[in-house]
Amino acid sequence: MAVSRLQWRSDRPTLNRPMKNVPHTVTDAAIATIRERIETSVYPVGSLLPAQRQLSEELAISRASLREALSTLEALGMLNIRPGKGVYVNSAEAAGAHAWRFADQASLPDTYQMRFALEGFVARLAAPAIGDADIVWLEENLDSLQGALTCAELDEAAQLDFAFHMRIVSLAGNTAIESILRGSADIMKESQRLPFYRRELVLSTYHEHLAIVEALKARDSEHAGRAIEAHIVNAAQRAGVHFPIPG
Numbered sequence: 001m002a003v004s005r006l007q008w009r010s011d012r013p014t015l016n017r018p019m020k021n022v023p024h025t026v027t028d029a030a031i032a033t034i035r036e037r038i039e040t041s042v043y044p045v046g047s048l049l050p051a052q053r054q055l056s057e058e059l060a061i062s063r064a065s066l067r068e069a070l071s072t073l074e075a076l077g078m079l080n081i082r083p084g085k086g087v088y089v090n091s092a093e094a095a096g097a098h099a100w101r102f103a104d105q106a107s108l109p110d111t112y113q114m115r116f117a118l119e120g121f122v123a124r125l126a127a128p129a130i131g132d133a134d135i136v137w138l139e140e141n142l143d144s145l146q147g148a149l150t151c152a153e154l155d156e157a158a159q160l161d162f163a164f165h166m167r168i169v170s171l172a173g174n175t176a177i178e179s180i181l182r183g184s185a186d187i188m189k190e191s192q193r194l195p196f197y198r199r200e201l202v203l204s205t206y207h208e209h210l211a212i213v214e215a216l217k218a219r220d221s222e223h224a225g226r227a228i229e230a231h232i233v234n235a236a237q238r239a240g241v242h243f244p245i246p247g
Contacts, residue, residue, distance in 0.1 A: 026061045028107050030069035033059060038078055039092055049079070049087040064244065071242040072109075094240070100194075102187050109243045111191045112236040116229055116245070118181065119165060122172035123212070124225040129171050130216050137167060138213050146206045149196065157205075158193040164209055165192075168216070168228070195238035208234060 037043045049055060056066040070087055073079040076094040081087050100108045141164050148157040162185065169178050181188060196202055208231035215224035236243060 027065045027068045027072075028109060030059050030061050030066060031072055034069060034073060035078065035094075038073075038089055041092070043089050045089050045092055047089050049089065051086070068242055068244060072240055076240045101190060106187060108191065108194075108239065109236070109241050111187055112232055112239075112241055113243050115188070115191065116232045116243075118177050119169070119232060120225040120229040122169050122174060122177055123216070123228040124221040125172035125174065126168045127216050127219050127221040127224040129173065130219065134167065134171060135213070135217055138164065138216070141167070142206065142209055142213060145209065146203070149202050149206055152199075152202070154193060154196045157196060158189045161192040161205060161209075162189045168212075191239070192235070195235040198238045201238055204234065204238065205231070 034043070034049075038045075043049060050058070052063060052066055052070075056063050059066065061069075070079060070081060074081050074090075078089065078091050078094055079087055080090040102111075106114075141160055145157055145160045145164070148154075148160060165188070166178075166181065169181055172178075192205075195205065198204075208227070212224060212227045212231060215227045233243075233245070
């Protein structure tokens with residue numbers, strides 16, 4: 001069946017509606033609007049989305065924010081981005097999507113960005129402060145995490161994941177950051193649990209934690225910071241979230 005670009009006609013009032021007024025970022029709003037149009041067949045499965053320039057103007061967002069939204073929807077399996085050919089609707093349902101329970105407090109992209117900003121910093125502080133007993137504790141946590149993930153015990157894995165990160169935070173000695181993150185414990189744990197639903201990648205967290213521990217054992221501040229930042233970016237992508245990184 002031939003695929004044609006969607007035509008913009010006056011008998012499609014849905015396309016002219018403004019984006020939903022959601023209390024998060026413009027990217028979140030774009031994701032919600034495009035997703036709704038896919039789910040309601042305004043953009044049918046197999047169709048080619050309007051050109052990015054046209055779509056960014058219609059949604060009143062920058063091209064960079066639009067690309068971020070499209071990448072997130074591609075990670076959810078709803079879109080297929082073909083370089084040089086356009087963006088096609090792949091599915092009307094998000095593959096393995098799980099609702100973000102804390103949307104009324106903070107969006108999922110904002111949560112990962114907060115963690116990226118704070119945890120990379122504290123890992124750099126923790127590296128020169130870590131002791132041998134701390135390394136033993138982290139390695140034991142790693143072994144337990146591997147076992148929980150292998151057995152698909154995701155609640156236990158999320159608890160171990162949270163404990164791992166907070167141990168590093170406590171080593172940094174910054175009580176303000178520790179208070180912020182402990183005060184957001186439920187949000188933190190949920191952001192750590194969501195990536196586990198990509199079952200084919202379930203052990204990725206274990207391998208990324210291992211890289212963090214190796215950097216901490218070497219007392220290498222910069223490597224430790226980069227390792228935890230890479231882990232958070234990768235975990236976000238496994239949860240279907242792509243966010244811009246400054247620099």
